[in-house]
Amino acid sequence: MEPSAELSMAPAANGRKRKCPPRPGLGDIHQDMLERVLARLPPASFFRLRAVCRGWRAAAASRTFLDACARVPRRDPWFLMLSDHRPHHPVAFDAAERSWLKNACHADAAPGPAVPVAASGGLVLYRAPATGALSVSNPLTRASGALPPAPQPSQGQQQQLHAIAMYGSPYRVALFTGELLDDLSMAVFDSSKGSWETPVALARSRPSADAPPVQDTDTVYFLSKSGDVVATNMQRSASKQYSSVVVPSNSNDTAAVAYFLSHSGTVVACDTAARTFAELPRILPVHFEYSIDVVACGAAAYAVVLSEHLDTASLRVWEFAAGAWRQVAAMPPAMSHGFCGKKADINCVGHGHRLMVCVSGSSAEVSGCFMCDVRSNRWEELPKCVDGDGEANEFLAAFSFEPRLEINV
Structure with a gap:
């Protein structure tokens, strides 16, 4: 007693x-x-x-x-899930609790009709498709603020937008515009100053001395969001159209290297400190059907490729090192074989050592979300997120962020 x-x-x-x-x-x-x-x-x-x-x-x-x-050093990520069917009903996946959260975050925190395009720390960046206006929001507190308009090029002509990156603390937003093979430029918004820096031109460089030059004369075939095989021009959803992934730069704490997909399906690396960019060699040969996305896990960037060969499908994770691509992880064949012949498309996001892959296809049986521990190559399929009416949500993509109440906009 x-x-x-x-x-x-x-x-x-x-x-x-x-x-x-x-x-x-x-x-x-x-x-x-x-x-x-x-x-x-x-x-x-x-x-x-x-x-x-x-x-x-x-x-x-x-x-x-x-x-x-704020003194809690690190929190497990939440994944803000995106769906074309219910864009205004935000759902998040809590990686720590292994559960779906349907009312804990606000995807509509940005003013006006905007879609998420990037995330960093505990903040999510939104873009209005009609005007290109940018705003940042804390999905937990619903606090949001608009960014000032991005500077226009000196000649006054609208340049093609290729990618949007968000990185650092205080955060920075980088816009990559121009002609990819000729005059790619970068404009950076510094949140500590509340203003845009003067746009700078990026010099083209080779990824390494041993890497062969990239040839863009051949056609690359890949799968579109609808599952159709298309060529020449990447077909991305509104949220993933300008997405990029960012890894820290070795030069200083305020710089980073951003990776995004070109319109022909190659991976482009932009060093914000050196002000250079390079097109990395292709992973698969031309005239090959595949779906590709880039993802950042920790301090490394990876390319995730879903392809079909010899009556089966494989989903593999590749890292570019020493001038060549090397495989670092692969979904077990028993899991990836179900994508064969389904014209499946993948959208990926990473956080720490976690890699989430959202798979969508021509039928509901193909759709699903998978999580991979890149360090151990352990894969699992996440449970379905079921609505009150018993129907399972189909997610096309996701953005990862740290759920933090203390972060101000």
């Missing part, structure tokens, strides 16, 4: 039982310590703090609680 229980059973001098004094609880913890404890809870619990008691409600609304959240 516990000591407190013995105390409660001991008779008093007058023959009556003495009451045990109440044990200390969370209500007796000092406010500063309480906020530190609450800050360590899973982010999905933040929305229920205010309903527990007045003390917790006050703690969740305090500035010092947000400071305690």
Whole structure:
């Protein structure tokens, strides 16, 4: 029997039982310590703090609680899922809790009709397809702010936009425009200054001294979002049309290397510090049907390729190193074989060592989301996200971010 229980059973001098004094609880913890404890809870619990008691409600609304959240060094990512059928009903996948969150984040936090195009840290960048206006938002708090208009080229002519990158803390947004083979340029927005830097031209470079030059005279065939085999021009969804992945640059903390897909399906690498870009060699030969996407996991960039050969399908992860592509991971054949003949398309996103692959095809049986640990090459299919009516959601793509309440826009 516990000591407190013995105390409660001991008779008093007058023959009556003495009451045990109440044990200390969370209500007796000092406010500063309480906020530190609450800050360590899973982010999905933040929305229920205010309903527990007045003390917790006050703690969740305090500035010092947000400071305690900021001292948590790292949080497992949430994946903001995108669907063409229900664009205004945001769904997130909590990688730590292994669960779907249907009301915990706000994909419509950006003003006006905008779609997510990039993410960094705890923020998501949105772009209005009609005007090209950019805005940034914290999906948890729904706080958002518009970026000033991007600078136009000196000649005043509208240049073709190839990719949008978001990186760093304070965050930066980079726009890559121009003619890919001739005069690619970069414009960078610095959030610490609240303004755009003057656009700069990027010099073309070779990926390495041993890498052969990229030849763009041949046609590359790949799968479109609808599952049709098309040529010459990449067909991306609205959110993935200008997407890129970013890895830290070795030169300094404020620079990065952005990777994106060209219109012919090659991977382009842009060094924001050296102000250079290079087209990497093709992974598969021309006249080969495949679906390709680029993804960043940790400090490395990868290309994910879904292809068919000899009556089967394979999904492989490649890394460009020492002037050549090398395979670092592959989905087990028993999992990838179901994509054979289904004209499946892939959209990928990474965070830390996790790689999520969203597969969509001509039929609902092909659609699904898969998670891979790139370090161990372990794959798993995520459970279906079922609506209240019993129908499973089909997700075309995702963006990863750290769920953080303390990040301001």
